[in-house]
Amino acid sequence: MAAGVAAWLPFARAAAIGWMPVASTPMPIPPQDKKKGKDGLIILNVSGTKFQTWRTTLERYPDTLLGSTERDFFFHEETNEYFFDRDPDIFRHILNFYRTGKLHYPRQECISAYDEELAFFGIIPEIIGDCCYEEYKDRRRENAERLQDDEEMDMSNDVTPVNLTHREFLWRAFENPHTSTLALVFYYVTGFFIAISVMANVVETVPCGTLPNRSKEVSCGDRYALAFFCLDTACVMIFTFEYLLRLIAAPSRYKFMKSVMSVIDVVAIMPYYIGLVMTDNDQVSGAFVTLRVFRVFRIFKFSRHSAGLRILGYTLKSCASELGFLLFSLTMAIIIFATVMFYAEKGSTASKFTSIPAAFWYTIVTMTTLGYGDMVPKTIVGKVFGSICSLSGVLVIALPVPVIVSNFSRIYHQSQRAEKRRAQRKTRLARIRAAKIRGTNAYMRYKQNGLLIDSLEEAAKEAGQALVGKAPHPPFESQHHHLLHCLEKTTNHEFVDEQTFQSNCMEISVMNKSGSRTSSLSSSPHGLSSCCSRRHRKKSSFSLPSTNNQELSTIQIRERPVANSRSSLNAKLDETVPLKCDEPYNTPSMVSLSAPAVTSSDGHGSTTTTAYSQSNIVRVSAL
């Protein structure tokens, strides 16, 4: 745990008084503080450099080396200090972490040396503060590449939830083609057909030699009309099919239809259908021919396949203001120069500058430095202004272009960095989560070991035996576990780890399905099995929809034996104590509800915790 949690534990425990009036069962006994740790100064001698800090500062992070009993291994009696044979420069940062709660990465240090120190002192690098984390990760990756290590970059995608609906699955397949091979195949096939279709459009217009009964050259499109028509049909069918599938799969159909890509899709396939519908009418066929122009929009479908194209489109969109400025200034300049040229050339005979709009063409060609030469000024004044026009053209166009270029570069790098950050974030959160789960599992283990130890300690004392001392839990842990135990008592429910929970869910549903021996159960699998599917939906409140009353009462009956066994554990001790402890870990499919002290030897060993607790009991009772 991070954030100096140990300092707040007394507060959290005190606030637990708030649960007391609500709880109906007695609370567990708090752990005794074996010895009150004096709050003294600790001297840490790191290769000769002495650091001093309060003991409690170090104990704020009890799962690190310095904060736990692990540092006792380094205690040096002669000098009454803790000696570490490590790098003092890096140790400074580590000690600062204890003081401030933030871990920083010193940029001048070697990344692998820093990693080693962190590993030695038991600090996970993921808690490096945001100020230094990116740098740290970048350096680390650089280092790995340099060493040609096979560091496994976690490129895995999100864990696929098992039971997406078909619709959601389809949408995911479309959006991320590399999630399944089918999607990938479809992706490449559509890309191929886009290319084919565009090439067909192009080749259609190439002249293909003459037909025997005509003198004029015909284009390939007319010559092989049927072939091209079939090809076009095939392509359009594929595109239509893809569009309809996307439309069906889209989570928000209206939003999908408004999106640019869908408009492009529609525009790409519309001409074909319109062409089918229209008859061979002369007037209409003229319009039909122009419609074919829209077929070229199919090339824009490639933007789904190319991220660069999307970035370009996005850049143009984001540079709209610069482009607008460019257009506006060009228009201004064109109008000005066209007017000037017109009036300047008005005098000359047979001048091409017949009107100001006619002069527009000259101005555009000159300003963009094209200079076709189809319109040239003949008078001296015209030539003077013509040269001013071309000079200013260069300036006007050159100004906004770098802005657009820099925008593009910025957006491109940003998208690269966004990808990086997303990948880092996933691994980072996963590891922090794993650490949390370890904490939870620590509590589970405590429950299985700790309670037994406590009760058996007393039993052993009664019997007058010397107890083989198990290493005492550090005070933070035992207090924290006591707090969690109090919460369990207040709510009459226990914490279990995810696997047990999952298997409980499964077995409840299995039990329901098999129409079990208990009379009050009726098989309605969907009610309880839905508790497992709900795992995949991020809901914090837990509910069983549409359970019938019979299931409810059955489960309620089972609740009480658990509570009783727990309280009996605390209250009195007898031979059956180990077995009683075992009962909570029985899976609910133990149908015989008769008595709390159920012998579990024939119980389902399906959950690992049951097996573990059983083996543990055997070991301990051998004492």
Add this chain to the structure above:
Amino acid sequence: MIQSETLEGHQDIFQDSVEDELELSAVRHRPEGLEQLEAQTRFSRKELQILYRGFKNECPSGVVNEETFKDIYSQFFPQGDASTYAHFLFNAFDTDHNGSVSFEDFVMGLSILLRGTIQEKLNWAFNLYDINKDGYITKEEMLDIMKAIYDMMGKCTYPVLKEETPRQHVEVFFQKMDKNKDGVVTIDEFIDCCQNDENIMRSMHLFENVL
């Protein structure tokens, strides 16, 4: 040169206001002196020192706001969602309702919880449950509190948590506490009932050796 002086004077005022703004944004809080706190709470000097050092380490500015509070409290209950309960706790600690818990609030609360009389502790618990601080605990308030407590358990519990469980627990609670069956629990009913319940009495002494 009078002009320059007046100019400087104006600049000073301007700077002061800027600094005031900065100070407001930084919100530094220094607690009352050690002697005063010692007199007001039941902690010894040493204990107050330890408490303050811990508090100041976590919150260098000297106050805790609700977000930080929720974060800290959630660290202890990784399986579930402790933010709702932390919200109620925050309101219980923030006795002057100014949106932040200063060291004095913190230490006063702890003093009651760890060193107070049974009466005071029960009073504190009642104050926690009474969300709108009107002197009565209604079923809705209790249900909110109960749901918050059950939220902290998270989802992976045995037996499996159901939606009715908090409500049922509230019913049990009210059956026990609400003597005159008027649908609300007053402070007297509450204290009376708790004092007659052995379990609750015993558990009130649970955390006395925490510091």
